[in-house]
Amino acid sequence: MTTETLINLIQLAVTAVCMVFALHTAVKRESREWALLGLFYALFFMGDLYWSLMLAFYGNTPSYFYVSEIGWYSSYLFLDLLLRQLASVEEKEYRPKALWAVPVFTAAMAVFYMQYGDYMINTIVALLMGFLLWRSIRGLAYTGSGHGTAADAARRRIYLCVLAFCVIEYCEWTASCFMSKEDVALLYFAFDMAVTLVLILYISALGKAVQE
Amino acid sequence: MTYIENIYACLAAPLLIAIICLKGKPRTSLMFILGGMTACLLSSYISSFFAVMTGADALGASLEISPVVEELMKIAPIIFWLMVYEPHKMEVSIEIVITAVGFATFENVCYLTSNGAASLRHTIIRGFGTGAMHIVCGLIIAFGLLYLWDRLYLRVTGTLGLVAAAITYHAVYNILVSQTGAAFVIGCLIPMISVVLMLLLIRTRIERYHF
Numbered sequence: 259m260t261t262e263t264l265i266n267l268i269q270l271a272v273t274a275v276c277m278v279f280a281l282h283t284a285v286k287r288e289s290r291e292w293a294l295l296g297l298f299y300a301l302f303f304m305g306d307l308y309w310s311l312m313l314a315f316y317g318n319t320p321s322y323f324y325v326s327e328i329g330w331y332s333s334y335l336f337l338d339l340l341l342r343q344l345a346s347v348e349e350k351e352y353r354p355k356a357l358w359a360v361p362v363f364t365a366a367m368a369v370f371y372m373q374y375g376d377y378m379i380n381t382i383v384a385l386l387m388g389f390l391l392w393r394s395i396r397g398l399a400y401t402g403s404g405h406g407t408a409a410d411a412a413r414r415r416i417y418l419c420v421l422a423f424c425v426i427e428y429c430e431w432t433a434s435c436f437m438s439k440e441d442v443a444l445l446y447f448a449f450d451m452a453v454t455l456v457l458i459l460y461i462s463a464l465g466k467a468v469q470e
Numbered sequence: 471m472t473y474i475e476n477i478y479a480c481l482a483a484p485l486l487i488a489i490i491c492l493k494g495k496p497r498t499s500l501m502f503i504l505g506g507m508t509a510c511l512l513s514s515y516i517s518s519f520f521a522v523m524t525g526a527d528a529l530g531a532s533l534e535i536s537p538v539v540e541e542l543m544k545i546a547p548i549i550f551w552l553m554v555y556e557p558h559k560m561e562v563s564i565e566i567v568i569t570a571v572g573f574a575t576f577e578n579v580c581y582l583t584s585n586g587a588a589s590l591r592h593t594i595i596r597g598f599g600t601g602a603m604h605i606v607c608g609l610i611i612a613f614g615l616l617y618l619w620d621r622l623y624l625r626v627t628g629t630l631g632l633v634a635a636a637i638t639y640h641a642v643y644n645i646l647v648s649q650t651g652a653a654f655v656i657g658c659l660i661p662m663i664s665v666v667l668m669l670l671l672i673r674t675r676i677e678r679y680h681f
């Protein structure tokens with residue numbers, strides 16, 4: 259069993275367990291927030307599963323269409339909906355100027371990744387990551403500035419998790435551009451494991467945010 | 471060679487007459503069955519077009535192109551309905567499943583015309599496997615929308631995300647049933663297991679809405 263297969267299996271198991279937990283909680287509490295997190299996990303899981311099955315049965319990654327990418331990037335969409343759902347009205351109106359660094363960063367990274375990959379996919383990723391980074395950094399800035407209530411402060415964990423998730427994903431994608439070097443490949447797998455750990459942390463972070 | 475247009479004309483004719491004769495909810499439901507069948511017919515053309523465009527073989531098209539095209543086409547009649555009218559969320563959820571029924575029925579008829587119906591085992595596997603899979607894909611979107619209906623941004627982006635969930639589910643099913651042995655058996659069982667799990671998970675919600 260290769261390192262990649264092992265990490266994929268761990269990530270599949272983690273996302274499957276988290277998906278069942280989040281969807282079950284969503285139904286039990288009739289909570290839209292948990293439903294959105296459950297759908298995030300479900301899509302992440304199915305994107306991973308499709309990718310792993312293609313590797314296992316056909317020995318190569320999908321070559322005609324972006325089925326796994328549809329799963330992964332739609333999962334970002336649900337994460338973005340979750341952050342939007344959690345934010346208070348005041349928080350949505352809070353726009354420090356530093357936030358404009360986010361679209362600049364995501365656009366620059368997209369241009370860099372386009373040297374290695376597809377234009378369309380990288381544009382979509384830049385947009386989705388832009389929204390996630392924007393909302394998480396805005397949430398952290400708002401709750402850290404002392405403007406908010408106790409309920410606002412309770413959302414800090416989920417914002418931290420999303421920020422960590424985005425940063426690690428960017429590190430992983432950057433490492434994947436130089437995968438031919440052995441030490442970089444190890445770094446890539448380390449980032450993949452870090453993503454898996456952050457995926458687990460979402461559960462407790464949302465629990466705290468919704469409880470308050 | 472299967473003349474799917476001829477099969478479509480034969481199956482659509484009585485539905486069309488019934489649609490003209492009936493009124494109210496039965497008419498709407500029959501329209502969505504016809505919509506699902508039309509979506510299936512168009513999907514086969516569009517999938518073939520993309521397969522030729524990308525140079526995919528039959529297996530590649532079935533694993534990577536068909537799930538995307540079929541799920542997008544399946545939701546098309548509902549999107550049109552949503553844009554023209556303002557239906558209630560329960561009505562939308564029910565009609566999504568009915569569209570999936572129309573789609574699965576037409577696909578099964580075409581499959582039986584091409585492959586014959588001599589083996590009961592194969593027809594049952596087809597019915598409870600691929601047929602049920604289409605219904606599960608419809609249920610994913612239908613139940614998801616019940617949670618994401620209230621606000622417009624949730625409804626629009628949520629529908630997109632739920633269609634993506636249906637696409638990946640469909641693609642995973644197609645990979646599994648393209649194998650032999652244990653993977654094939656798991657693939658055939660997944661739709662029915664999914665139906666049971668979904669019913670268990672959302673039993674209370676179904677009871678409340680009389681779904």
